[in-house]
Amino acid sequence: MAALPAPQPDSIFVQIASYRDSQLIPTLLDLIHHAKRPDLLRIVVCWQHAADETIADFWRRGFGKWRKERVDGWAIQHLAYCDAKIELIDVPHLLTQGACWARNLLQQRYGGERYTLQLDSHHRFVDAWDTLVIDMLESLRDESPKPLLTTYLPMYDPDNDDARKSDEPRIMVYSRFSAEGVVLFRSQTLSDWSMRTRPVRSRFYSAHFAFADGHFAETVQHDPGYFFHGEEISIAVRAFTHGYDLYSPHRLIGWHEYKRAYRVKMWNDHTHEAKTRGDISEHWLERNERSFQRNRALLGVDGETTAAEHFGKYGLGAERTLAEYEAYAGISFAWRGVQPAVLKHDLPVPGVQRPDEAVWKTSLQRANDVRVGVHQKGFDKHATTLAIEQTSPALSAAMSASVTVYDSNESVLHQEVIDTSHLLRYRKGEWLDFHLDFESELERIPTAYVVELFDQGGNLLSRVRRDIGA
Structure with missing residues (x-):
């Protein structure tokens, strides 16, 4: 990667993984138009696209200052819009290896920006979202040296762009353990949000909205061996064990599209037929099952264990332990257990210590x-x-x-x-x-x-x- 100029104090490295998404360009435009300082945005997109989805689509929407380079085997398309810098990592869609692989590829482009923001490619934003997230993150410095803002944003409908399902901030809450051992989440409105003066503690991590100091993009990179499910709970644990504190914003940042009906997904393209034709090396289900196994081993689900060396830089951190995360989150991976406070969606309490095994087990429900x-x-x-x-x-x-x-x-x-x-x-x-x-x-x-x-x-x-x- 070519040397980048020294980043400015409030610069933001924006990471967007996009798979054949017609909402990508509208999302970029909305992100830039609603930023107070678009000139401080460096937006890098893992642009996983089909042959009929071309760079001309960007030119037609007003993106300019185009140039192209090749880095580590990938073409990088450079563009600009309203002083924001955009880089498209040009990935033909049949060459992708999944969402986490794409996010990892993005993180290799980090250039030392002060902050980093991870998004999906289907969002809308409030005015001055950039100064809002910076102010919220900085308000937490007195209680956390490494705060991380993350949540499931409320919904918008791409077929009715002016409609917003909610103007209330939301917090992630426990939903269930899947049969494969992945902890899954849903969201609910943050109670008394209008009366709150700062973000609130959270147990979990959202892959479609995460804002932190820029070093987060280097310290807790996505594991390219993961496919999709397991991504969020693994990053929550890895971030926590690397010393990051998870928070939900107490003010609305934007909206996210959840319906998926309008866009083609990787599992629509990476099929048995595509593998038989030689278009892809693996069916998406093969990657998915390997990802589930990796997640169970990382977190000790059902008592599975694997040496830490197996995960390398994608393993747990050394500042806190897995047991400390379990005590904080009220979840046992080995027993697929949850504490009543988690089921009631109470806010987590920092510094809680896990008791001995017998007492711990009595506090859990399967x-x-x-x-x-x-x-x-x-x-x-x-x-x-x-x-x-x-x-x-x-x-x-x-x-x-x-x-x-x-x-x-x-x-x-x-x-x-x-x-x-x-x-x-x-x-x-x-x-x-x-x-x-x-x-x-x-x-x-x-x-x-x-x-x-x-x-x-x-x-x-x-x-x-x-x-x-x-």
Whole structure:
């Protein structure tokens, strides 16, 4: 990478990973137009694009001062707009290796800017967002030498660009452990946000909005061996163990697009057919499964262990331990456990120490993710006389259902009623297929479930039992 001029005091290195996204250019324009000091922005985009998505699309929207160089095997397209500097790492979409690989490639372009901002390629922003995030970060220096602002931003709709779902800042909260052992999140409005005078502590990290000192782009780089899921929880832990403190902004910064319907994703392109043709080296599912394994090993999910040397620079930091993060976040990776305060979405408390193992375990509830999957033939095999007398299969005739999950002692762990709207959503062809997420006592592990189908009058049509993991 060519030497860059010395960065100015409030310069921002903006990282954007973009995969075949028609919202990229509108996002760049909005980011620049709403910045108070666009001249202090150096925006680097990992531009993963198809052949019909060309640099001319940028020229037509007013980007200029074009030049091109080649660095480490990649073409870098340099542009400018309203004094902001833009660099596109030119990546043909079939050569990409995933979102985390793209983010890592971006971080190799860091040039010593004072701050760094990580985004997706589908955002809108409030006026003077740049001075707002700087002021918020700097307001935390008295309690943290390395603060990190991160959250899930509220939603906007690209089909109605003037509409904003919310003008309230949001905070990330625990959602569930996935079957693969990844901790997943959702967001909710930050309570009493208008009365707050500074950002609040957070347990988690958002890959679509993270603002920190520039050295974060060097210290906690994305692991290119990750694919997608697992990215956020791994960065949260790695940032914490490197001494960074996680905060949610108490003021609105912008909006994020969540629907995904308008854009092509990597998993639409990196298919079995593409691999057979020789267009790609690996199916996206191969990368995804390897990523899940890496995440379990890094965090010790289900007790898995791997030597720290295996991860190199993408491992945990040395300023805090994994156990300290677990105590702070109220989460046990080894036991897939969560504390009640996490389930209630209480704000985390810094400096909490994890007690001894026995006491720690008693404070946890087990996070369960049970996948319910029954084929139409299974329901017909166990149909009641009432269902057999009907002309349509039991699954098609059902208007509601119930699912009961049992432990090894045949005691009920969880029971859920599925109404008509959810039943329609969970029908996938000839399958009933969905996930049940719930908590139980730590030692009580789901071993079986029973699905019952009912007609409009509440009459039983079929009852099917399945062992979990069989």
